[in-house]
Amino acid sequence: MSTETVPLPLLNLTFGVHAFKALALATELGVFTELSGGTTSVGRFAERHGIEERPAELLLTACTALGLLRRDDAGTYRNTDLSEEFLVRGKPYYFGGWVAVVDQHEYPAYLRLADSLRGNHPVSWDPVRQESLFAPDDPVMLEHFWEGMHALSAFTARRLAESLDFTAIRRVLDVGGGGGAFAVELCRHHPALRVTVFDLPFVCELTAPRIGAAGLEKRIDLAGGDFFTDPLPGGHDTVLLSNILHDWGERDARRILAACAEALPDNGLLVICESFVADDKRGPRPAALMSLNMLVETWGRNYTVAEYTAWLRERGLVTERVLSLDGAPTTGALVARKVPTRRNHP
Ligand SMILES: C[S@@+](CC[C@H](N)C(=O)[O-])C[C@H]1O[C@@H](n2cnc3c(N)ncnc32)[C@H](O)[C@@H]1O
Structure with a gap:
């Protein structure tokens, strides 16, 4: 086996579970619906959901990395075009x-x-x-x-x-x-x-x-x-x-x-x-x-x-x-x- 060979493709397959569960939990919590047309910060998100800031930040960061949220330099989160169109409850093609x-x-x-x-x-x-x-x-x-x-x-x-x-x-x-x-x-x-x-x-x-x-x-x-x-x-x-x-x-x-x-x-x-x-x-x-x-x-x-x-x-x-x-x-x-x-x- 070459020393260059690493099991990254396998690791990426295992990330499928993490990515899907982040999407599922954020959807179930209504994150994208509540952010439709608006913004949040980690603190406001944590308060709204009655959770600590650490888990709030981890979920928002995961959603950002997955292309479901956008974070600006001030730490403000908003929906991406994808989540705005398909993950906001009530929209015609709600996914x-x-x-x-x-x-x-x-x-x-x-x-x-x-x-x-x-x-x-x-x-x-x-x-x-x-x-x-x-x-x-x-x-x-x-x-x-x-x-x-x-x-x-x-x-x-x-x-x-x-x-x-x-x-x-x-x-x-x-x-x-x-x-x-x-x-x-x-x-x-x-x-x-x-x-x-x-x-x-x-x-x-x-x-x-x-x-x-x-x-x-x-x-x-x-x-x-x-x-x-x-x-x-x-x-x-x-x-x-x-x-x-x-x-x-x-x-x-x-x-x-x-x-x-x-x-x-x-x-x-x-x-x-x-x-x-x-x-x-x-x-x-x-x-x-x-x-x-x-x-x-x-x-x-x-x-x-x-x-x-x-x-x-x-x-x-x-x-x-x-x-x-x-x-x-x-x-x-x-x-x-x-x-x-x-x-x-x-
Ligand atoms: C996987 S869904 C596909 C739905 C749709 N054709 C589509 O592609 O979006 C399978 C569909 O078959 C229907 N179905 C299952 N058994 C059936 C039966 N015995 N007679 C008529 N429809 C049935 C289900 O109710 C369901 O709507």
């Missing part, structure tokens, strides 16, 4: 819901990652007592998950709206579209588009106010149902599956694909928006880590384009292209077309 999901729902589960590994089962919820990750039993999920999904997916949806040719797309069925991010952003970008969000009935109820707040009730319909037991609504030329299939084991993922293929007309499009693991399984990092996350959360994993292409072919769909949504929270979109079935003419 704190997702931070809360990771902190309160996923982080405790990672303390039991080894159990998940040894038992090959999720640990973020109890499969004996709960039907699925998405059952309405977990108050943290209910309060934060769909709000958090909206904050994450809005940016993927924007990239999809820009990257996919919508000229011939009139009506989209967003299967498992709870949170409403795709429906809202796609409709905003494409004024002639209509979208139906199909999700569990209680999720549709959570999503309805968000559609109302966007003023899109006339173009976005909500359809409550279960994609394993209910037929998917017809009349759509395009079906979207965003971050759905990785939630499920291979058998269930293929059942969902079969239901989507069934709901599409000939020449209809199926769009799978997901972070695809590379066919050679060497990465990329966001897909590989999301896939590991599926170990603690579900029985699923992030699949490869080759896997989807093979499963779709069995259902009469042909992969036409894979769009790279670089910089988006979800990094790819596979676009497949339903091939017209040949009918025997008399």
Whole structure:
């Protein structure tokens, strides 16, 4: 080993925990919300939160080093553009819901990652007592998950709206579209588009106010149902599956694909928006880590384009292209077309 070689990349990986917990605690304390448009000092911050100056300074310094706060020479702290836009409660793309999901729902589960590994089962919820990750039993999920999904997916949806040719797309069925991010952003970008969000009935109820707040009730319909037991609504030329299939084991993922293929007309499009693991399984990092996350959360994993292409072919769909949504929270979109079935003419 060269004397120059030091384990800094490893140390940097361990800092991930510290950085995330600083973000999570500051968000939970409402630091960025209280600083919106204003400033604080260590002393004022400590007083406001009823804490000593030492911990106050350490948290404010960590947030500054992480690019969440700016400190001037007089020791005054204010939000950066990033925290002002995304970490102030009440702003349209508030990201704190997702931070809360990771902190309160996923982080405790990672303390039991080894159990998940040894038992090959999720640990973020109890499969004996709960039907699925998405059952309405977990108050943290209910309060934060769909709000958090909206904050994450809005940016993927924007990239999809820009990257996919919508000229011939009139009506989209967003299967498992709870949170409403795709429906809202796609409709905003494409004024002639209509979208139906199909999700569990209680999720549709959570999503309805968000559609109302966007003023899109006339173009976005909500359809409550279960994609394993209910037929998917017809009349759509395009079906979207965003971050759905990785939630499920291979058998269930293929059942969902079969239901989507069934709901599409000939020449209809199926769009799978997901972070695809590379066919050679060497990465990329966001897909590989999301896939590991599926170990603690579900029985699923992030699949490869080759896997989807093979499963779709069995259902009469042909992969036409894979769009790279670089910089988006979800990094790819596979676009497949339903091939017209040949009918025997008399
Ligand atoms: C990871 S979220 C993805 C949400 C959205 N598509 C996005 O990308 O922002 C998975 C979604 O699938 C929905 N879902 C889970 N099981 C379902 C089922 N059996 N039938 C219909 N929707 C379901 C959940 O309620 C949730 O909204």
